[in-house]
Amino acid sequence: MKTRLTELLDIEHPVMLAGMGGVSYSQLVAAVSEAGGIGTFGAAPMRPGQLDEEIEMVKKLTTKPFGVDLLTAVPGQLERDVESIIRGGARIFVAGLGVPREIVDVLHQNNILVGSMCGKVRHAIAAVASGCDFVVAQGTEGGGHTGTVATMALVPQVVDAVGDKVPVVAAGGLFDGRGLAASLALGADGVWMGTRFIATPEAHAPRAYKETLVALPEDGTVISRAYTGKTCRVVRTDWTNHFEEHPEELKKFPEQAFESAKAGANHMGASPDVEVDPKREFMPCGQGVGAITELTPAGDIVRQVVAEAERVIAAMQRVRV
Ligand SMILES: Cc1cc2nc3c(=O)[nH]c(=O)nc-3n(C[C@H](O)[C@H](O)[C@H](O)COP(=O)(O)O)c2cc1C
Structure with missing residues (x-):
């Protein structure tokens, strides 16, 4: 399945592991990347030096591209971690709470693509104005810090606002191939999934958290x-x-x-x-x-999401136009 996102990131499938703080660590990042999606570290709660260690571990597990997400809310953390991101050879950086133009420029000089999380249309317009290469439109259904606009309403409006300039990735409440097919129908170029990937053997999360989900x-x-x-x-x-x-x-x-x-x-x-x-x-x-009834290996989730989306898109032929 080729989209503008797979072409921009040079990956096989338009499925991104959300950079979940505390959860998206090396095992999970590597499993998603190895399956042809792209794994993204949730680096916000990592102690100094930990991101370097985690990146080293990912590189032992896969040669495929990976990314890093930061909330950029803690003063000094962005500057420190940007060096690790560059040194570690990440393909993408995703900013959870906006990203200054100077940082975007530094990342671009080092061939790192930059994405930004957006809960509103105006966040997406600002992200593109500061040089971001793609945006993630996250609806209120999503886990973690979230806004008030639902995915179904947000994604096409973000597509209308910036989709002619950069790929838009849909997020929030998406967990299977129907969600990927629907996101593509709304004009998005891929999905960014969080919660579904917590219920995996690879996720860096306590047993009771996974069982609760x-x-x-x-x-x-x-x-x-x-x-x-x-x-x-x-x-x-x-x-x-x-x-x-x-x-x-x-x-x-x-x-x-x-x-x-x-x-x-x-x-x-x-x-x-x-x-x-x-x-x-x-x-x-x-x-x-x-919709989550069991722990599933992360690579299987990627493959199942893509296979199901392909079936859904083929089955849409049943609608006569
Ligand atoms: C446990 C958890 C931690 C998260 N931490 C971050 C984070 O550090 N930075 C960020 O940009 N988004 C974070 N998010 C939001 C995700 O990036 C993503 O947008 C969201 O999980 C998508 O919705 P879904 O969980 O319904 O798939 C987090 C989400 C979860 C569930």
Whole structure:
């Protein structure tokens, strides 16, 4: 399946592993890239030096291209990690919260393509104006920090705004080949999937987090500031319920993240062997979760998504026009 995205990134399939902080580490990144998609590190919670180590591990597991995503919210982190990204030979960099023009220029000088996460049309226009090579339009259904506009409404509007200049990638609530086919129908050039890839043996996530996703129905998530201080779609827990009743206790980003970590309710970035309490834990999760019934190797997910999308596109011939 060839699209502008596969051509731009020189990959086989238009399937991107979302750069999920705490979850998208070397095993998962390598598995998605090796299957012909592109794996993207979620480097935001990594300690200094950890991204270098993780990149070294990925290069032992695959020779295929990979990327790095950063939230760019922590002062100094972007500058530090951009050096690792260049040294490590990443093909793409994705900015979770916007990216300054100077950084885009430095990355381009080093042949690294730059993408930007967008929850609104104006974010996409600003990203393209600052030189980004592609944009990811993430609807509110998506896990993690998220906006208010739904994927179905957002993607075609972003395509109309910037699709003539750069490829648009759809994200938020997508978990299978129907979602890929639908995204292509909306004018996108590929998908960026997060939650589906958490329920894999390769994901860097505690056992209880993966088990929770397998059991959770589609309405088991909530948008809450309870874990980080920013609006984040997560599994609804006693911790989110408490702050729904006591919003006056919420701190701002990033203080609320320190609060939830101190209280033992946020192990983002910790070893996946850590025991967490799923009734309180920070578990970012999208609304596609109800469709996940088992852990599936990440490479199989990539292959199944593409095969199903091809079947769906072929089956569309049943509609007479
Ligand atoms: C556990 C988790 C962590 C995430 N961390 C980040 C992050 O660090 N940077 C970022 O740009 N997006 C992050 N996201 C959002 C994803 O990049 C992606 O847009 C989202 O997962 C797509 O929706 P889906 O989960 O329904 O597939 C995160 C999502 C999850 C589920």
